[in-house]
Amino acid sequence: MLGDENKEIRKMCESQLDIFLQEIKASPSDVDFPSMVNILTFHSQSTVELIQLTAITWLREFVNLAGRSMLFFASSLLTAVLPCLAIYGRDNVKEVAKAVNQNLMRLVTTEDDKDDDESKKEEKQVEGSLHTNSIKVSSSLPPKIKLEIEPVVEVLLKHLHQQSLMQTKIAVLRWIYHLHLKTPRKIFQHVEQIFPVLLQTLSDVSDEVVLLDLEVLSEVVSSSDGPQSEVGFQPKPIPGTNIYFTKFMISLLDLFCKDSQLLEDRGFFIIRQLCLLLKLEDVFRSLSEILLEKEDLKFATKMVQTLNTILLTSTELFGLRNQLKELKTKEICSLFSCLYKTWCHNPVATVSLCFLTQNYKHASDIIFYLYPLTHEIHVFIHTFIHSIVCRPLAQVQ
Numbered sequence: 001m002l003g004d005e006n007k008e009i010r011k012m013c014e015s016q017l018d019i020f021l022q023e024i025k026a027s028p029s030d031v032d033f034p035s036m037v038n039i040l041t042f043h044s045q046s047t048v049e050l051i052q053l054t055a056i057t058w059l060r061e062f063v064n065l066a067g068r069s070m071l072f073f074a075s076s077l078l079t080a081v082l083p084c085l086a087i088y089g090r091d092n093v094k095e096v097a098k099a100v101n102q103n104l105m106r107l108v109t110t111e112d113d114k115d116d117d118e119s120k121k122e123e124k125q126v127e128g129s130l131h132t133n134s135i136k137v138s139s140s141l142p143p144k145i146k147l148e149i150e151p152v153v154e155v156l157l158k159h160l161h162q163q164s165l166m167q168t169k170i171a172v173l174r175w176i177y178h179l180h181l182k183t184p185r186k187i188f189q190h191v192e193q194i195f196p197v198l199l200q201t202l203s204d205v206s207d208e209v210v211l212l213d214l215e216v217l218s219e220v221v222s223s224s225d226g227p228q229s230e231v232g233f234q235p236k237p238i239p240g241t242n243i244y245f246t247k248f249m250i251s252l253l254d255l256f257c258k259d260s261q262l263l264e265d266r267g268f269f270i271i272r273q274l275c276l277l278l279k280l281e282d283v284f285r286s287l288s289e290i291l292l293e294k295e296d297l298k299f300a301t302k303m304v305q306t307l308n309t310i311l312l313t314s315t316e317l318f319g320l321r322n323q324l325k326e327l328k329t330k331e332i333c334s335l336f337s338c339l340y341k342t343w344c345h346n347p348v349a350t351v352s353l354c355f356l357t358q359n360y361k362h363a364s365d366i367i368f369y370l371y372p373l374t375h376e377i378h379v380f381i382h383t384f385i386h387s388i389v390c391r392p393l394a395q396v397q
Contacts, residue, residue, distance in 0.1 A: 017054060021061060028065055037062065037073045049090050056084060056096045063103045068145050071107055078104070082155070082172065088167030101171055105178055111149040113183040149179070149186045157197050166206045173201075173212045178220055185223035191220065195244065199251050202270065203262055210266065211273060221245040238282050245278075249286040257299045269307050275316045277307035284311070284320075285335055288342040301345045302312035308349035312356070324357050373374035 024031050036058075043055035058236035061081060063070045070077065077100065084090075152175075154242055160172045167185055179187045187194075198220070201213045201373060220226065226242030236244050252270070256263040274283050294300040306369060311317055323332045343349045354363035 021058060025061070025065060033062065033066065033069070034073075035300055037076055041076045041080045044084065049093065052084070052090070053093050053096065056081065056100060057095055060096055060100045060103070063100055063107075068107050070104065071112070071145050071147045074104060074147055075112055075155045077153065078155045078159075078175070082099055082159045082168050083164070085171050086167035107173065108178065108182050109148055110182055112149075113185050147183065149183060149190065152179070152195065153187070153190045157193060160197050160201060169206070169209050170212055171205065173209070173216050177212075177216045180216070180219050180223060182379055187221070188227070191244065195220065195247070199248075199255060200253065202252075202266070203259065204369055207269070210270070210298070214273045214277060217248060217360065218274065221248045240279065241282065245282070246286060246290075249283075253287065253290055253294070253303065256303065257294075257296060260302075263302070263306065266342055268310060271307070272314050272316055275310075275314070280317060280320055281331075281335055285338050288338050291345070292342045297345065300342075304343055304346040304349050307345065308343065308352060308367065312352060321356065324353075335376060341365070 022275060040055045040058050040062075043051050045060065046052045046055065059077060063077070081097040081104075084093050085093055085101065087097075092201055119281045156172045156175055159168055164172075176187075176198075198213055199218050202210055204210055204213070221244045222241050224242075226244055228242055231241050238245055256267060271283070271287075274280075284307065287303075291300050291303055294303075311321070324330070324336055327333050327336060336353075340350070343353050347366070351366055352362045354360070354366065
């Protein structure tokens with residue numbers, strides 16, 4: 001009736017629904033929440049704005065009213081609100097959907113990461129809390145509410161997989177990040193489903209989506225709750241990470257190899273952000289070691305050129321440049337050795353690394369060995385000077 005062409009009928013229907021909602025607030029124990037949530041979820045996708053707004057508004061009131069009890073319907077609620085976050089021309093619907101999404105996210109706590117056996121220790125306290133939030137709200141709900149991760153993950157990945165709009169993808173990524181913070185053990189049970197989708201999202205047209213995606217990936221690969229070993233996976237995790245760190249670096253290079261346009265358009269941006277989000281020495285060491293084993297030498301040469309340019313120019317790597325210049329510690333000498341082996345894919349990169357680390361004699365030997373003819377030396381010097389000009393590297397210049 002909210003979609004009726006008659007304005008008076010619509011007003012009367014709105015009035016009755018408002019009265020009905022007030023009665024629910026006054027006596028929530030008599031409400032059949034499961035049936036009502038299903039109905040509201042269906043109407044939340046209505047093409048009629050008033051119907052859609054009413055459905056989302058009721059869902060907001062239910063979340064506020066029932067608290068953690070609504071986690072029982074988390075996947076249904078996300079199905080309802082995620083598309084509405086990017087709806088065009090319906091600002092009221094978008095704002096209410098945003099409130100539902102934020103309030104639902106706040107309900108997820110570290111309690112949801114505990115096993116049933118662990119929860120029994122706090123059973124009396126939890127039951128007292130849930131008595132307020134659940135039993136009094138409705139007898140149609142189970143007495144103990146915990147977030148079921150699997151259906152939530154399915155909904156989130158569905159909306160990240162699809163050609164969803166930017167705001168919806170951002171909301172999904174924030175949910176995945178939040179679940180990794182609050183329920184790391186349980187979310188890692190589904191990481192094999194999530195990880196490939198996060199990698200694909202790096203190709204998204206939105207910089208904001210890609211940046212948030214990198215934050216989520218960085219949380220995944222650096223989490224102490226992630227697996228430290230896997231049958232058939234040889235490389236040991238770098239301290240402070242898990243096996244998905246190396247998997248991520250391998251997959252990232254494979255992605256750049258298959259999509260040269262992505263490397264050209266986003267390579268600098270992605271790697272620089274990773275240097276901010278993760279330990280930059282680990283990023284460069286891992287990428288270097290993987291590239292050393294690459295059979296595609298053309299790609300390896302191009303990738304080394306990209307990494308070398310980032311090393312020479314990025315403000316994020318100022319500290320690393322100083323460490324490489326001085327080579328004072330065993331760790332930084334080990335990193336230089338690792339980089340040098342891979343940098344040999346590209347002569348300009350190799351010589352610039354030697355100059356950066358003040359190995360001038362070796363740089364000179366490389367140049368004269370590779371380019372014994374005078375005119376070849378001139379060409380190389382021209383290329384090299386062009387590679388360092390206008391960069392924040394006065395020492396090499």
